[in-house]
Amino acid sequence: MDAPDTPPERPRGRRRTGVLIATAAVLGVVAGTCVGYLIQAGREPTALPPLSQPSVAQAEGAGPEPLSAAQDRKVKVDGDLRKLLLSRPNGARAWQDPPGSDGWMDAGELAETYKYPAEAFRNLVGTREFRRAAVTDWRENGDLDVEIRLVQYRQQETGTEAADAADNAYYFADQADDTDSWPIPGTGDGRAYVHGKPDVFYGVSQYSAEAYAWRGDIAMEIWIYDTKPIPRTKVLDLAKRQMERL
Known part of the structure; x- marks a missing residue:
C-alpha cells in the first residue's frame, strides 16, 4: 500500500491522557496552596526587609575609548588603499612601464592581466563584485622585479569574493610543474609559491614566485621575477609584511 500524502491523525486517547494529567497537576497545586495558607496564618508576622539598598559605586569614565583611525580596520581599508601597500626598498626603482595608473588599476586593466580578458572582466564586475585595486612595483638588485596588488571587492556581507x-x-x-609552496604565517590559508622551472624569453631564463592571501574584503597578490632561482624566504617575507599592513 502506498504511503499516505499526509501523516495519519494523532490518536485522541493520547491527547486526552495528557489533559487528565495536566488537570490533576493543577488540582494538586491548588490543594497545596490552601494547606500552606492555613499554616502561614497561624504564625507570627515576620518583618519585611527595608526597601532601601546600599548604593553601588559606578565605574569612572564614560565607557571604552573609541578606536583610533589606525586601529579601526574599516577606516583603514576604506581610505587610500595605496597607503597599505609596501614601500619600495631603498635603492629600488619603479618599472619603466608600470601597471595601472598612479598606483590604481581599474577592472579593465586588471582583466588584461588574465589569459582571457573578456571573461575575466565579466567576472570582476559581475560575480566578483570588484571595487578597486591598488598596485606597486619595483626592480631591485639588477634583475629582480616585484609587483604587489591589493584587490578590494564589495563588502563581505554580500559574499566572499576576496576569499x-x-x-x-x-x-x-x-x-604548475616543479612548484613548491608554503603557508604564509599569520594569514590562515595564505600560501606562497616558488616555481623551479624557468620560462625562457628571447633566450633569457626567467624564474618566478607568487603569493596569495586575503583579509576581509581585500585579496593580496604578489609576483616576483628574476633571472636566477628565487629563495622562498624572499616571497614569504614580502607576503608576511604586506599582510601585516592589512
Missing part, C-alpha cells in the same frame, strides 16, 4: 579569488589563485598556482 574566493584567493582560492582560485591557489588552485592555478598548484597546477
Whole structure:
C-alpha cells in the first residue's frame, strides 16, 4: 500500500491522557496552596526587609575609548588603499612601464592581466563584485622585479569574493610543474609559491614566485621575477609584511 500524502491523525486517547494529567497537576497545586495558607496564618508576622539598598559605586569614565583611525580596520581599508601597500626598498626603482595608473588599476586593466580578458572582466564586475585595486612595483638588485596588488571587492556581507579569488589563485598556482609552496604565517590559508622551472624569453631564463592571501574584503597578490632561482624566504617575507599592513 502506498504511503499516505499526509501523516495519519494523532490518536485522541493520547491527547486526552495528557489533559487528565495536566488537570490533576493543577488540582494538586491548588490543594497545596490552601494547606500552606492555613499554616502561614497561624504564625507570627515576620518583618519585611527595608526597601532601601546600599548604593553601588559606578565605574569612572564614560565607557571604552573609541578606536583610533589606525586601529579601526574599516577606516583603514576604506581610505587610500595605496597607503597599505609596501614601500619600495631603498635603492629600488619603479618599472619603466608600470601597471595601472598612479598606483590604481581599474577592472579593465586588471582583466588584461588574465589569459582571457573578456571573461575575466565579466567576472570582476559581475560575480566578483570588484571595487578597486591598488598596485606597486619595483626592480631591485639588477634583475629582480616585484609587483604587489591589493584587490578590494564589495563588502563581505554580500559574499566572499576576496576569499574566493584567493582560492582560485591557489588552485592555478598548484597546477604548475616543479612548484613548491608554503603557508604564509599569520594569514590562515595564505600560501606562497616558488616555481623551479624557468620560462625562457628571447633566450633569457626567467624564474618566478607568487603569493596569495586575503583579509576581509581585500585579496593580496604578489609576483616576483628574476633571472636566477628565487629563495622562498624572499616571497614569504614580502607576503608576511604586506599582510601585516592589512
